[in-house]
Amino acid sequence: MNKSQLSAALAPQNLRSCLISREGRLIYEHYREPHIVTQIAKINSCTKSILSALICIAIGQGLLPQPSAPLSQFYPQLQLDADKRKAAITLEQLLTMSAGFNWTEFGGQNSFPRMTRSENWTDFVLQQKLSHKPGEHMEYNSGVSQLLSAILVQGTGMPTARFAELHLFEPLGIEQYEWEQDPQGIHTGGFGLRLRPSDLLKFGQLYLQQGNWADWQLIPAELITRSTQTAMQAEAPRRGGYGWHWWTDSFAMTAGGTTESVLHYYYARGYGGQFVYVLPALEIVVVLTQDHQGKQKKPPVDVFREWIAPLLVEEVL
Structure with missing residues (x-):
């Protein structure tokens, strides 16, 4: 990789950080x-992808049921809801943002802003009407991420952050973090985590x-594979697909104007230019972070x- 060419291309973007590793070795590092x-x-x-990892860990440990488990297993009151489809929403449909809630x-x-102004975020989400049959349509929804965090607490018997400390952060050597909480x-589940760029690289x-x-x-390993495969096509104007709180996409590799092959990748994505890209075929991880400093008014x-x-x-x- 031409590092000087990359540095020249990235300079106008005023990135907060850019880290690239290949086969576990850091090959490019930039901090503003x-x-x-x-x-x-x-x-x-990007918090959503961390949460996805924690859900997978809990499933693997038998602390949470299989992804086909219904939402009513955690919220029995849904069996009394006028819309009987709510009770049957599955864990996997929450993870793929295809629960069907009428949500913008x-x-x-x-x-999303209305949820954060409510007294009880999970109740707010559960009370929303369905506009689609569960499993048929993706609608980006930080509310279902909050449900997943609450479900993780039910399954593990401990706060989401504590479970992360024991089973993800400490093994990876992640020592510093902050994580916001709802009124309860x-x-x-959908935002609010603070990490260092190097720790995002470890996660990738x-x-x-x-x-x-x-x-x-x-x-x-089977849950890594399953969670990072395209389960739903992303809704416009977003491109690519969506797995279990991971985005999926591909990049056409061309030579001489001819497409040689297609490079598939998946990534965590956060508002304002936060990304963790994983490219399995090239054994590469890329971390990008941004913070809107200076004259940069929009994310790159x-x-x-x-x-x-x-x-x-x-x-x-």
Whole structure:
């Protein structure tokens, strides 16, 4: 990879950080300021992919049931709901954002802001009407992520953050973090986690290694595979697909104007330019973070696809 070319391309983007590892070895590292190396910062909706990992760990340990388990197993009151479909919503449908709730994350109904202003976030989500049959349509929904965090608390008998400490953070050597909570003390499932860029790189590397870290199988390999496969097509204007709180996409590798092959990848994505990309075929993990400092008023538009991916695939063509 041409590092000087990459640095020149990324310079105008004013990224907070950019880390790239290949086969577990750091091959590119950029921080806008030295203190960012040790500073935790908001990862926004990348929190969802961390939560997905915790759900997979709990399933693997038998603390949560299989993904086909119905929501009524955790919230029996749903059996009394006028819409009988609610009780049958599955864990997997929550993970794939296909539960069917009538929800507009931002704009329109403003469901996400309304949830955060409510006294009880999980009750707010459960009370929403269904606009689609569960399992048929993806609608991006941080509310179902909050349900998953609450379900994790039920299954493990401990706060989401404590479960993360014991079964994810400590094994990976993640020592610093902060995690927001809702009014009931449930850690936010869809946002609110603060980590260092290097810790996001460790998280991506764990997935690249199929859940294995230092000969310790933290996450069952079969759940890594299942959770990072396309389960639903993303709703417009987003591209690609969606797995279990992971985005999926592909990049056409071309040479001489001819498509040689297609590179598949999956990634965690957070508002404002927070990303963790995992490229299994190339054994590469890419972390990008941003914070809107300076004159940058919008998050960089597809920095990965525009500048990083083409340089990465040059070496394999």
